[in-house]
Amino acid sequence: MLKPIIQEEATGCGIASVANVLGKTYSDMKTVANAMGIYAENKSLWSDTQYVREMLSSSGVETSPDEIPFESWGTLPDLALLSIKYHQESGKNFWHWVVFKRLDGQEVVLDSASYLPSNIRTDFDQMQPKWFIEVMNA
Structure with a gap:
């Protein structure tokens, strides 16, 4: 059963998303992020991809080198x-x-x-992704 992590700060979606990938709690991921100099209050967390990449990389998880334009739900990798x-x-x-x-x-x-x-969302027609980052070996 999937148990999604909920962001505990208005701007904590990047930290929560990484926690969802890694299976960590929000507070554990926030502690890791803060130790790396990454804070939810920093608007760059949701305007730059390097921060989520760094958090995933610090746990040995690889990501695609670039953002990939979204084409359809069916063409997405198994984790992104x-x-x-x-x-x-x-x-x-x-x-x-x-x-x-x-x-x-x-x-x-x-x-x-x-x-x-x-x-846990399946209302795909309501979401309009612009691009994605593939997540590998998580």
């Missing part, structure tokens, strides 16, 4: 970080991090947002 709610503020790109997983043919999105009625 997705950018949804993509928008610009003052010319800078921002997004919300979520995790896509395919388990035994079932596709789900783990969305850490605390306001959702369910953090």
